[in-house]
Amino acid sequence: MHASDHSTPQLPNRLCEDWRFGAPHRHAAALAQLMQGGTRRGSITVEGADDALGDWHVDDVRSIGSDALLALHQAAEGVGLYLQHDYAEPISITCETDGVFTPAVHIVARAGVHARIIERHICRGEHSAMVCARRIVAEDGAQISVELQEEGCGTSRVLNITDITARGACVRHLTTHANHEWAREETTAEALGNTADIQLFSANRLEGSQMLDQHTRQLHSNRGCASNLLYKNVLDGRATAVFAGNIYVAPGAHDTDAYQSNRNMLLSENATVHSLPGLEILADRVRCSHGSASAPMDAEQLFYLLSRGIPRHQAQLLVADGFLNDVFTRFRGE
Amino acid sequence: MADVPFQPDTRGEFSYPENHKFDAGYGLTEETIDYICDAKGEPDWLRRFRKDALKKFHELPMPYHWAPEGIRDVDFDAIRYYLSHGVPPRKSWDDVPDDVKRTFERLGVPEQERAFLAGVDAQYDSETAYNNMREELSKQGVIFVNSTEGLKEHEDVFRPWFGKVIPVGDNKFSALNHAAFSGGSFIYVPKGVKLKQPLQAYFRINSESMGQFERTLIIADEGAELMYMEGCTAPKFDSATLHSGVVELVALKGAKIQYVTVQNWATNVYNLVIQRGLAMEDAEIRWIDCNLGSKLTMKYPAVVLQGRRARGEVVSISLARDGQDQDTGARMIHAAPETTSNIVAKSISIGKGRASYRGEVNVLKGTPGCRNNTECDALLINADSRTDTYPAITVNGNASAVQHEASVSQVDEEMLFYMQQRGLTRAQAMSLAVNGFINDLVNEFPMEYSVELRRLIDLEMEDSIG
Amino acid sequence: MSLVIKDLCARVKDGADILKGISLEIPKGQVHAVMGPNGSGKSTLSKVLCGHPDYEVTGGTAELDGQDLFSMSVDERSRAGLFLAFQYPVEVPGVTNANFLRAALQARLPQGETVDAVAFYKELRAKMKQLGMDAKFTARAVNEGFSGGEKKRNDILQMLMLQPSYAILDETDSGLDVDALRIVSDGVNAMRAPFRSFMVITHYKRLLDYIRPDVVHVLYRGRIVRTGGFELVERIEQEGFDFLKD
Numbered sequence A: 001m002h003a004s005d006h007s008t009p010q011l012p013n014r015l016c017e018d019w020r021f022g023a024p025h026r027h028a029a030a031l032a033q034l035m036q037g038g039t040r041r042g043s044i045t046v047e048g049a050d051d052a053l054g055d056w057h058v059d060d061v062r063s064i065g066s067d068a069l070l071a072l073h074q075a076a077e078g079v080g081l082y083l084q085h086d087y088a089e090p091i092s093i094t095c096e097t098d099g100v101f102t103p104a105v106h107i108v109a110r111a112g113v114h115a116r117i118i119e120r121h122i123c124r125g126e127h128s129a130m131v132c133a134r135r136i137v138a139e140d141g142a143q144i145s146v147e148l149q150e151e152g153c154g155t156s157r158v159l160n161i162t163d164i165t166a167r168g169a170c171v172r173h174l175t176t177h178a179n180h181e182w183a184r185e186e187t188t189a190e191a192l193g194n195t196a197d198i199q200l201f202s203a204n205r206l207e208g209s210q211m212l213d214q215h216t217r218q219l220h221s222n223r224g225c226a227s228n229l230l231y232k233n234v235l236d237g238r239a240t241a242v243f244a245g246n247i248y249v250a251p252g253a254h255d256t257d258a259y260q261s262n263r264n265m266l267l268s269e270n271a272t273v274h275s276l277p278g279l280e281i282l283a284d285r286v287r288c289s290h291g292s293a294s295a296p297m298d299a300e301q302l303f304y305l306l307s308r309g310i311p312r313h314q315a316q317l318l319v320a321d322g323f324l325n326d327v328f329t330r331f332r333g334e
Numbered sequence B: 001m002a003d004v005p006f007q008p009d010t011r012g013e014f015s016y017p018e019n020h021k022f023d024a025g026y027g028l029t030e031e032t033i034d035y036i037c038d039a040k041g042e043p044d045w046l047r048r049f050r051k052d053a054l055k056k057f058h059e060l061p062m063p064y065h066w067a068p069e070g071i072r073d074v075d076f077d078a079i080r081y082y083l084s085h086g087v088p089p090r091k092s093w094d095d096v097p098d099d100v101k102r103t104f105e106r107l108g109v110p111e112q113e114r115a116f117l118a119g120v121d122a123q124y125d126s127e128t129a130y131n132n133m134r135e136e137l138s139k140q141g142v143i144f145v146n147s148t149e150g151l152k153e154h155e156d157v158f159r160p161w162f163g164k165v166i167p168v169g170d171n172k173f174s175a176l177n178h179a180a181f182s183g184g185s186f187i188y189v190p191k192g193v194k195l196k197q198p199l200q201a202y203f204r205i206n207s208e209s210m211g212q213f214e215r216t217l218i219i220a221d222e223g224a225e226l227m228y229m230e231g232c233t234a235p236k237f238d239s240a241t242l243h244s245g246v247v248e249l250v251a252l253k254g255a256k257i258q259y260v261t262v263q264n265w266a267t268n269v270y271n272l273v274i275q276r277g278l279a280m281e282d283a284e285i286r287w288i289d290c291n292l293g294s295k296l297t298m299k300y301p302a303v304v305l306q307g308r309r310a311r312g313e314v315v316s317i318s319l320a321r322d323g324q325d326q327d328t329g330a331r332m333i334h335a336a337p338e339t340t341s342n343i344v345a346k347s348i349s350i351g352k353g354r355a356s357y358r359g360e361v362n363v364l365k366g367t368p369g370c371r372n373n374t375e376c377d378a379l380l381i382n383a384d385s386r387t388d389t390y391p392a393i394t395v396n397g398n399a400s401a402v403q404h405e406a407s408v409s410q411v412d413e414e415m416l417f418y419m420q421q422r423g424l425t426r427a428q429a430m431s432l433a434v435n436g437f438i439n440d441l442v443n444e445f446p447m448e449y450s451v452e453l454r455r456l457i458d459l460e461m462e463d464s465i466g
Numbered sequence C: 001m002s003l004v005i006k007d008l009c010a011r012v013k014d015g016a017d018i019l020k021g022i023s024l025e026i027p028k029g030q031v032h033a034v035m036g037p038n039g040s041g042k043s044t045l046s047k048v049l050c051g052h053p054d055y056e057v058t059g060g061t062a063e064l065d066g067q068d069l070f071s072m073s074v075d076e077r078s079r080a081g082l083f084l085a086f087q088y089p090v091e092v093p094g095v096t097n098a099n100f101l102r103a104a105l106q107a108r109l110p111q112g113e114t115v116d117a118v119a120f121y122k123e124l125r126a127k128m129k130q131l132g133m134d135a136k137f138t139a140r141a142v143n144e145g146f147s148g149g150e151k152k153r154n155d156i157l158q159m160l161m162l163q164p165s166y167a168i169l170d171e172t173d174s175g176l177d178v179d180a181l182r183i184v185s186d187g188v189n190a191m192r193a194p195f196r197s198f199m200v201i202t203h204y205k206r207l208l209d210y211i212r213p214d215v216v217h218v219l220y221r222g223r224i225v226r227t228g229g230f231e232l233v234e235r236i237e238q239e240g241f242d243f244l245k246d
Helices: A025-036 A067-073 A299-306 A312-331 B030-040 B044-059 B069-073 B098-107 B109-116 B135-139 B147-153 B172-180 B413-421 B426-442 B447-465 C042-050 C074-079 C097-106 C117-130 C135-139 C148-162 C178-191 C205-210 C230-239
Strands: A043-047 A077-083 A091-097 A103-109 A114-123 A129-138 A143-151 A157-167 A170-178 A182-192 A197-206 A211-220 A226-235 A240-249 A257-266 A272-281 A287-296 B119-124 B127-133 B143-146 B185-189 B199-204 B215-220 B225-233 B241-243 B246-251 B256-264 B269-272 B274-279 B284-291 B296-299 B302-305 B311-320 B325-334 B340-349 B354-363 B371-380 B386-396 B401-410 C002-012 C017-027 C031-035 C055-064 C082-085 C092-096 C166-170 C197-201 C215-220 C223-228
Touching: A025 A067, A025 A129, A025 A157, A043 A077, A067 A129, A067 A157, A077 A091, A091 A103, A091 A129, A103 A114, A103 A143, A114 A129, A114 A157, A129 A143, A129 A170, A143 A157, A157 A170, A157 A197, A170 A182, A170 A312, A182 A197, A182 A226, A197 A211, A197 A240, A197 A312, A211 A226, A211 A257, A226 A240, A226 A272, A226 A312, A240 A257, A240 A287, A257 A272, A257 A312, A272 A287, A272 B401, A287 B386, A299 A312, A299 C074, A299 C092, A299 C097, A312 C092, A312 C097, B030 B044, B030 B172, B044 B172, B069 B296, B098 B109, B098 B119, B098 B127, B098 B199, B109 B119, B109 B199, B109 B447, B119 B143, B127 B135, B127 B143, B127 B147, B143 B147, B147 B185, B147 B215, B172 B246, B172 B274, B185 B199, B185 B225, B215 B225, B215 B256, B246 B256, B246 B284, B256 B274, B256 B447, B274 B284, B274 B311, B284 B296, B284 B325, B302 B311, B302 B340, B311 B325, B311 B354, B311 B426, B311 B447, B325 B340, B325 B371, B340 B354, B340 B386, B340 B426, B354 B371, B354 B401, B371 B386, B371 B426, B386 B401, B413 B426, B426 B447, C002 C042, C002 C197, C017 C042, C017 C055, C017 C197, C017 C215, C017 C223, C031 C042, C031 C230, C042 C055, C042 C074, C042 C082, C042 C166, C042 C197, C074 C082, C082 C148, C092 C097, C097 C117, C097 C135, C097 C148, C117 C135, C117 C148, C117 C178, C148 C178, C166 C178, C178 C205, C205 C230, C215 C230, C223 C230
Parallel strands: A077 A103, A091 A114, A103 A129, A114 A143, A129 A157, A143 A170, A157 A182, A170 A197, A182 A211, A197 A226, A211 A240, A226 A257, A240 A272, A257 A287, B119 B199, B185 B215, B199 B225, B215 B246, B225 B256, B241 B269, B246 B274, B256 B284, B269 B296, B274 B302, B284 B311, B296 B325, B302 B325, B311 B340, B325 B354, B340 B371, B354 B386, B371 B401, C031 C197, C031 C215, C082 C166, C166 C197
Antiparallel strands: A043 A091, A272 B386, A287 B401, B119 B127, B143 B185, C002 C017, C002 C055, C215 C223
């Protein structure tokens, strides 16, 4: 939580609290090198809404330990959505690259607007990389849901730095990752106004030597807001998942409801989970809890499926999918 | 007045004039170490050992992860590293220097000894003033002496484990303790011997700017069982005092050690303690920990589960009032298959107090069948109280299960109203509610302690709210 | 064709012996009741036959239509025609009833064939109606948040859908009210056929009044101590299991 004293941010190293587990700093170094080196290429397409051209900026996006990478980001391309009325159909944003790409996504939902955004990030080329700075702002009474789908090619690296502000609004945010060698998420979500409600979800299946490094902050600066987080992973092979979350309830942010839950299902003896769910509470009348559970697949569940004649491999898939489905169901608000 | 039963002053907010033969002065240098070694009459190997540790202490950084910000305020040069009457430990209270004896009498230590203890080690500033154990235990081969005597008289048992559970270079405070240690207990319980009554150590700081660096090593041989209790108090001075003890436990195959702490330092004491136990096959180590006092406490009792089916447990209560930072928690390292651990931590923050939980649970590779369950509950009493929870959980492999649950809550206003309507003051009602919150954990303490603990908590609550 | 159990001994893995030499034969077309006091080994018998990993067989054999049951995995036993209605059906979060049943039916088809979705749903709805279950149960996760009675009904629904040749009902009557008991029993009775047999495990006569057994076994301390007809059920109802102690 401690900001660096240096004026120019340093690249992450192992001593940084936010870059502590699973040796992620070497990926940070690789990303920095890619951004400093070759040309950046990629495309952004938007469907279902107008890109309010030029009206995006991500300079003040809050990172969780990646200020140095954000400084190198220098978003050359981006999309800015300024949502002023309800959208019946989902808006789609697609960022795609086969090299190194540093897009910016800026979504502002005006008061009362209802909208659903599906954002896809696709890395195609070998060793491709995407560093995306994202800012999502929802004003009074707005209700928006953003679904970020990350698709990699096995050797790709991605970093998403997301900054969500819900000002008396409701924001639901879901991320899923598939097939990246390394993926890192830094999600800062701030609830402002008296009735803001932020719901953060993530559901991932990791295998091979994939690594997912997720960092979240739920910031409660005003009283009476709610936030909820549910991040689930299924890990196979030599996969590693890091979850480092923090709920910060500022002095005076009384009557806050904040929850945080990280659940991991480990399917292989070589899979590793690091889970650091943190709480910092400085206010009164706060309802706050967090939980973290990492365990193998439930043997009784598996037995139940087997006893109905479903072959073991398929039974495992079903149970693992069921474990993650719970996240999608909650994201949809069912 | 003669009818009023003796009421010990377990908060220990009193002091006597200093009366030291040895005073190493302020700051820690090679000369300080020579002074300590000379005063204690220590062998050369120990002198070299202390000096090596001093080098490490200077080299090592302040802990950058896993530490409260407050430890940066510790001024190591403003601390006195060795203060002693120059009198060897006595086996009878009658032989203990008068001011020291009166101190422990006021704290109720001799009385407790008579009532329910198997032995007592009472430390006053840097050295043990009194050490005695029931005779039948000596006959069974139980050793209970202070660390100085332990190294002198029982080097063959002590030295092989000395600094093995908590190495010199483990962190800055470990190095500090290895350089400056004095006092603390050395206990050895032979194979199969099960102590029915607890052994107790009492740590008392009496002098301003004192640094107390006790060193405790407890070895329970195969199948042995014991309970050890430590109490700590100090008067409040204008300048800060430092308590930086190191406690190492070794539970060999099938052994069982329970280590009970009731820490009630004055609110200008930095209490930076390292406690770690090594549990071998089928052994069990329980840390039962209550932190009421100090300005800043940084203490995360640990169990390294080194043998198959070893069990570890931490039961922790902490109370943080205005100006206090209780940074407590637990560490469980699962280094063998089928090891289990349990952590239950409850904290109460009052006024501007800050209570933090830091917990590490690590299931290493190749250790299937491990289980950990952690529960942390925090109670916030006032609007500007603070509580933090920082768990770090690592799980390797698909054959172990780790679960952590934490919650933060306030005292239910309806419940307070209900009790107030029945005629209790708000402070009394709050005190009852707080006692209810930690009731199940207080019951984990030995009965004689739990009664005292409830009384202390009542006092603290009345002071803070009443 | 029958289920033949010979001298079956089993224990909790690394634990106590529970089954101490059980022999019984259930020919096709028959309903056998297994009764016995708590802890006699009734549930263990059902779990051992299905291959629950908590138990290990320490002796004896079991054959299903001549096939060695113990050489088969849990799912193979199921596909060979063995079905267990659990005493405590398991909750499987996130997996819908419909997907679960489809996967189970699919596993029974030869390679290359797939379950016809339309026919599947039609049949599922009909069977649910038969058991008095709400159609919305298809989209709910298996047993998740179900009441005790709903779970039992759901297990019987699975039996109706999977059409096993040997079904074990492990205390299916516990947790069911009278109406539910009748509905579930009707479902079971409708499945009685010359090519199918049942092992009905229960403490009470009331289930056996609905599902009349051909043979009654009494299990006590891991052994079958009595085998007979319905008169055994009536004696147990009147005297309890005390008479077994002699």
